[in-house]
Each structure stands twice: as structure tokens, then as C-alpha cells.
Amino acid sequence: MGVTMETHLHALLFLLSVILLTVSCVRGQQYASAVGDPGMRRDGLIVAFEAWNFCNEVGKEAPGMGSPRAADCFDLSSSTLKHKVTEDDNKLGVGKIFPGLPPGAISNADLYAANKELYLGSLCEVDDKPYPWQFWMVMLKNGNYDTKSGLCPQNGKKVPPFSSGGFPCFGTGCMNQPILYHEQTKLIDGGTLRGSFNGTYDLGAEIGSGLGGISFYEVVWEKKVGAGSWVFSHKLKTSKKYPWLMLYLRADATRGFSGGCHYETRGMLKILPESPNFKVKVTLDVKQGGGPKSQFYLIDIGSCWKNNGDPCDGDVLTDVTRYSEMIINPATPAWCGPNSQGNCPPYHITPNNKKIYRNDTANFPYGAYHYYCAPGNAKFLEKPVSTCDPYSNPQAQEIVQLLPHPIWAQYGYPTKQGDGWIGDARTWELDVGGLSSRLYFYQDPGTPPARRIWTSIDMGTEIFVSDNEEVAEWDLSNFDVILTYGNMMIELVTFPILLLLLASTAGDTKHPSSLNVEIEDAGHHKLKSWANCITGLHQQFNNVQEVHDALHRHSIACGFKCTFKHNDYTRVNTNCRAEDCPWKIRVSKLSTASFFQIKKLNETLA
Ligand SMILES: *[C@@H]1O[C@H](CO)[C@@H](O)[C@H](O)[C@H]1NC(C)=O
Ligand SMILES: *[C@@H]1O[C@H](CO)[C@@H](O)[C@H](O)[C@H]1NC(C)=O
Numbered sequence: 001m002g003v004t005m006e007t008h009l010h011a012l013l014f015l016l017s018v019i020l021l022t023v024s025c026v027r028g029q030q031y032a033s034a035v036g037d038p039g040m041r042r043d044g045l046i047v048a049f050e051a052w053n054f055c056n057e058v059g060k061e062a063p064g065m066g067s068p069r070a071a072d073c074f075d076l077s078s079s080t081l082k083h084k085v086t087e088d089d090n091k092l093g094v095g096k097i098f099p100g101l102p103p104g105a106i107s108n109a110d111l112y113a114a115n116k117e118l119y120l121g122s123l124c125e126v127d128d129k130p131y132p133w134q135f136w137m138v139m140l141k142n143g144n145y146d147t148k149s150g151l152c153p154q155n156g157k158k159v160p161p162f163s164s165g166g167f168p169c170f171g172t173g174c175m176n177q178p179i180l181y182h183e184q185t186k187l188i189d190g191g192t193l194r195g196s197f198n199g200t201y202d203l204g205a206e207i208g209s210g211l212g213g214i215s216f217y218e219v220v221w222e223k224k225v226g227a228g229s230w231v232f233s234h235k236l237k238t239s240k241k242y243p244w245l246m247l248y249l250r251a252d253a254t255r256g257f258s259g260g261c262h263y264e265t266r267g268m269l270k271i272l273p274e275s276p277n278f279k280v281k282v283t284l285d286v287k288q289g290g291g292p293k294s295q296f297y298l299i300d301i302g303s304c305w306k307n308n309g310d311p312c313d314g315d316v317l318t319d320v321t322r323y324s325e326m327i328i329n330p331a332t333p334a335w336c337g338p339n340s341q342g343n344c345p346p347y348h349i350t351p352n353n354k355k356i357y358r359n360d361t362a363n364f365p366y367g368a369y370h371y372y373c374a375p376g377n378a379k380f381l382e383k384p385v386s387t388c389d390p391y392s393n394p395q396a397q398e399i400v401q402l403l404p405h406p407i408w409a410q411y412g413y414p415t416k417q418g419d420g421w422i423g424d425a426r427t428w429e430l431d432v433g434g435l436s437s438r439l440y441f442y443q444d445p446g447t448p449p450a451r452r453i454w455t456s457i458d459m460g461t462e463i464f465v466s467d468n469e470e471v472a473e474w475d476l477s478n479f480d481v482i483l484t485y486g487n488m489m490i491e492l493v494t495f496p497i498l499l500l501l502l503a504s505t506a507g508d509t510k511h512p513s514s515l516n517v518e519i520e521d522a523g524h525h526k527l528k529s530w531a532n533c534i535t536g537l538h539q540q541f542n543n544v545q546e547v548h549d550a551l552h553r554h555s556i557a558c559g560f561k562c563t564f565k566h567n568d569y570t571r572v573n574t575n576c577r578a579e580d581c582p583w584k585i586r587v588s589k590l591s592t593a594s595f596f597q598i599k600k601l602n603e604t605l606a
């Protein structure tokens with residue numbers, strides 16, 4: 001940066017009294033894992049339960065069962081379990097007050113459940129750096145959809161009831177929540193901990209007298225005290241009335257929205273992994289597949305961003321949930337093919353970043369894709385195209401479903417049909433970050449690519465409308481989300497930084513390259529690991545909200561904890577903390593400046 005520019009900057013600073021000072025310090029802490037309980041090895045377990053109807057809401061509680069959110073959380077000390085959630089907490093349902101419940105939510109089953117999850121999270125929360133975390137989440141979803149109910153919006157838009165078929169439903173009430181039985185975790189035979197959730201959708205059925213003809217789900221968790229991982233044993237059974245059921249174990253964001261949800265959620269991901277810099281490790285032992293329609297996801301990742309690349313903000317009309325799933329059931333065919341290109345993504349990107357268009361029939365790996373569907377609210381889709389089911393999420397969705405194929409070998413994914421399936425239990429170390437950075441996801445032409453930050457990572461099955469009563473059974477353990485940089489582990493922000501932000505006049509934007517150089521110069525201090533998080537560096541911010549968002553993302557990625565104290569059109573006041581070091585920012589917008597811009601970055605001691 002030249003002297004003139006420097007002087008100019010300082011003059012600006014002084015004369016316009018726009019001082020945005022950020023001082024931060026973080027000690028050299030390592031965050032190799034993004035989850036609170038890396039590898040599921042902690043004796044004190046934290047697990048929760050949530051059940052959703054077809055459009056990821058509650059709709060109506062099952063009679064006598066309370067709101068479909070529950071938790072089993074405890075600390076273990078000297079062979080005694082100290083439970084943090086009571087069965088009364090778990091039975092809370094509409095009409096019953098609990099701490100933090102907003103008045104408007106008390107009789108609304110959807111809002112009530114969302115708030116109950118936050119409440120259970122507050123009881124279970126484990127204090128940690130950079131954020132506290134709450135629980136693994138057992139997620140159950142009922143695929144029945146009564147189109148005459150008017151319950152599910154279409155791509156986020158409220159629509160009146162309609163009578164088109166195509167969705168399973170036996171009539172009014174088919175979207176019901178399940179019955180939940182909970183066996184609180186206990187120490188059995190001295191050295192083993194065990195607990196469970198189970199139940200059925202068939203209200204009134206007795207699961208004790210055999211499972212013939214009825215639906216059933218069960219998750220049992222078990223661990224030897226002081227050794228190894230928790231093992232989560234899952235079972236899911238469909239019935240004639242409930243032919244489409246889903247059961248997953250999820251690591252969800254500890255704050256913000258998780259995949260497929262437009263409410264604040266609680267979870268296990270204390271740091272949100274971003275493509276390409278993370279891997280997922282998990283041991284999966286499939287015992288029973290659940291029939292040919294069981295779309296067993298070795299891994300399912302979920303996030304949300306808008307078609308213009310912006311992060312989601314809860315506006316269901318423009319937010320788009322994005323999923324990618326690796327389906328390992330060998331009975332699942334590729335719907336994508338040379339003669340059905342509308343079921344393929346427009347192109348495939350190879351590990352060395354070569355684009356192969358789907359019309360390149362000699363080279364496109366059709367067998368690697370089960371199905372691609374585009375968001376229903378996308379405006380510039382390449383034809384032919386399939387759009388995703390518009391009703392099953394609160395907003396539009398996009399899904400990229402993969403199948404085992406040699407093309408995925410480099411990412412450690414299954415390469416052939418049958419890999420990881422029944423009789424082939426394995427511990428996978430999947431380069432989910434690398435693969436997901438090279439998947440096609442729709443964006444409006446000319447918009448800056450979205451940051452692929454994943455708010456949910458889960459495993460389990462979706463038994464998709466089966467005529468038979470199907471049973472799937474599997475064990476899952478050692479689950480971890482490992483943060484990487486390239487092939488190396490990273491340490492997030494291990495040094496103090498000083499960030500200088502100031503409102504600038506339009507004239508200053510002529511010199512962005514000199515600023516870039518300055519930023520790159522700091523590279524020897526592991527800048528790379530946090531260059532990602534300060535994408536706002538030479539960015540302009542049109543308003544306070546944008547500054548706010550950038551800082552928020554920065555704080556998540558860098559492991560700072562920020563509370564935004566004061567917000568109006570002209571100021572942002574934040575207090576950010578990393579370890580014991582305060583990190584303060586004051587941003588003031590000037591009447592003479594049209595936007596904010598981060599102008600300088602340097603490191604200093606607090
Ligand atoms: C379901 O869980 C309950 C305990 O909560 C247990 O008594 C029962 O045996 C379980 N049912 C089945 C069918 O596994
Ligand atoms: C294949 O698709 C690409 C992108 O849509 C297009 O540019 C190209 O012309 C197509 N090639 C053929 C041979 O149709």
C-alpha cells in the first residue's frame with residue numbers, strides 16, 4: 001500500500017471519525033473436531049429425539065405423548081448417573097409452560113416443539129470452546145402427506161388443500177406423530193451404560209404384543225464405561241399405513257437453522273464444517289437393509305443457501321435447503337442416465353476440477369448419480385430438469401443423490417455396489433468436504449458462489465413407499481467430523497489479530513488489489529485457515545445487516561463467540577470473546593459514506 005493511500009486512509013479515519021477497531025486474541029487451541037463429542041467416546045451421553053411430519057413440522061401432537069421432542073442427558077461420576085432431563089420435561093406438550101417459552105408458542109404445536117428443543121438443549125448443554133454444544137439428535141420423519149390438510153407449503157408458499165394423489169396417506173390423521181417410549185440411560189451389570197427410545201406410528205397399537213402389521217422404530221445406545229465409542233443400534237419398520245418412514249442420527253448445528261428446518265435448533269456441531277475442509281469418520285454396520293426402497297444414507301449432508309448464493313435467513317420463499325446423500329443400498333438404481341439426463345446434475349466435476357457435461361455421453365459418470373433434482377424456485381434452470389418435491393421441506397429444496405462408483409474413490413467413498421452394505425461393516429473416513437465442494441448445486445447465473453457450510457450431517461435410512469412391511473437395522477458408532485485444511489489438520493485462529501474496518505467513500509474502491517496483497521502477506525501466520533472466514537476483507541457492506549452477517553460468519557468459522565449488543569441503521573456494536581480476550585467492534589456509518597468496507601488487516605497484541 002502506497003504512502004498516499006495510507007495517509008488518505010488515516011485522514012479518512014481521523015476526519016470522518018469512523019473507527020472500527022477490532023482486537024482479538026485467541027490462544028493456540030486446536031479444534032480438530034467439529035462435534036462436541038468426537039468419536040462418541042464421552043461416558044456422559046447427550047442424545048435427543050425429534051419427530052417431524054411430512055413438511056418438517058409437528059402439526060398435531062400424538063395423544064398423551066406431549067410435544068415430539070425429548071432428551072436423555074447425564075453426567076457420569078463414580079458410577080452414578082446424574083440425569084439432567086426428567087421424564088416430566090420430556091412429556092411437556094402444548095399448554096404447559098416451561099422456562100423460555102414465548103407466550104405465542106404455548107398453543108402452537110410447531111412453535112412449541114421448536115422451543116422445547118431449545119429448552120431441552122439448555123438442560124443438556126455442555127460448556128466448551130468455542131461454543132457449548134447440546135446433543136446427538138435422533139430424527140424421525142413420517143412420509144405420509146394428506147394433501148387435503150393444507151398443512152404443507154409448496155416451495156415455501158402457502159397453498160390451499162388439493163386432491164392429487166401420489167403421496168401415501170390413509171385418510172385424515174395420517175400425518176400423525178409417533179408414540180414415544182423412553183428407557184432412561186442406566187448402568188447395567190456394573191460396567192455398561194444403556195438407554196433407548198422406541199415407539200410406533202400406529203396409535204393405539206401395543207408394541208409389546210408383536211410388531212406384525214404395525215410400524216416400529218427403536219434406537220438403543222450402549223457403551224462400556226471408560227472404553228470405546230457409544231454404539232447406536234437402530235431399527236425401523238414400515239407398515240401398510242406408514243409405508244414411508246425415515247430414521248436418522250444427526251449432528252446438527254448448535255445454533256442457527258439446521259438442514260431442512262426453519263427454526264433455531266440445537267445439536268452437536270459446535271463448529272460448522274465448510275467444504276472442502278472437513279472429513280467424516282463413522283463406523284456403520286448394516287444388519288438388515290429395509291428392502292429395495294430403503295435409501296440408506298451412508299452420509300447425508302444438509303444446508304441452506306439462497307439461489308443468489310446468500311446464506312439463508314429464515315425467509316422460506318427464497319431460502320433453499322440443499323442436500324447431498326450417498327445411497328449405499330445396492331438395490332437403488334441410477335435414475336440419471338444418458339437417456340434420462342433430466343435426472344442428472346447439469347455437469348460432474350472431477351477431483352482435478354474438470355467439468356463433464358451430462359450430454360457428454362462418452363464421459364459423464366451416469367452410474368454415480370441416483371437422482372438430481374433442482375429447487376422449485378430456481379429461475380434459470382437448464383432443461384431437461386426434474387424439480388424436487390416442493391412440499392417436504394418448509395422451503396424449496398435441491399437434492400444431489402450419489403451412488404457408489406469408482407469416480408468417488410479419491411474421496412474415500414464407496415466405489416462399488418455393496419460396499420458398506422450388509423456383511424460389510426466398516427469404519428469410513430469420508431472426504432465429505434472435498435466431494436461436496438465439487439458437486440453441482442444450482443445458483444443464479446453471475447452470482448458469487450455460496451459458501452458451502454453444512455448445518456446437518458446425518459446417517460440412516462429413508463424407506464421410500466414400500467408395499468411390503470420392511471425392516472432396516474443398523475449400528476452406528478465412532479462418529480466424528482474432522483476439520484482439515486487440505487490434508488492437514490488445522491488450528492483455528494491461533495494468533496491475535498487487529499482488524500480495522502472503516503466506512504469509505506466510493507473513491508477508495510479503486511485500490512482493492514493493494515489490499516489483497518497486504519492480506520496475502522500475512523500468510524505465514526496460518527492466514528489460510530481463517531482467510532475463509534474473513535471473506536468480508538475487501539468486501540463492501542451496504543448496510544449494517546451485511547456487516548453483522550459477515551462478522552457472524554467470521555465468528556463462527558474462527559471460533560469467536562459474539563453477542564451483538566446494539567443494532568440500528570448506523571451502528572453495530574458487538575462484544576466478542578475468545579478465551580479470556582475481549583473482542584470489540586464498533587461500526588458507525590457516516591452520512592458521507594455510501595457503504596462500509598474492511599480496509600486493513602493486521603495483527604497486534606490485545
Ligand atoms: C420399547 O421400550 C420399552 C421401554 O421404554 C421396553 O419395555 C419395550 O420392551 C420396548 N419394546 C420393544 C418392542 O422393543
Ligand atoms: C452440452 O451441454 C453444454 C452445456 O449445456 C452445451 O454448451 C453444449 O453445446 C452441449 N453439447 C452438445 C453436443 O449438445
Ligand SMILES: *[C@@H]1O[C@H](CO)[C@@H](O)[C@H](O)[C@H]1NC(C)=O
Pocket residue numbers: 518521522601602603
Ligand atoms: C502490522 O503492523 C506492524 C506494526 O504496527 C507493522 O510493522 C507491519 O508492517 C504491519 N504488517 C502489515 C502486513 O501491514
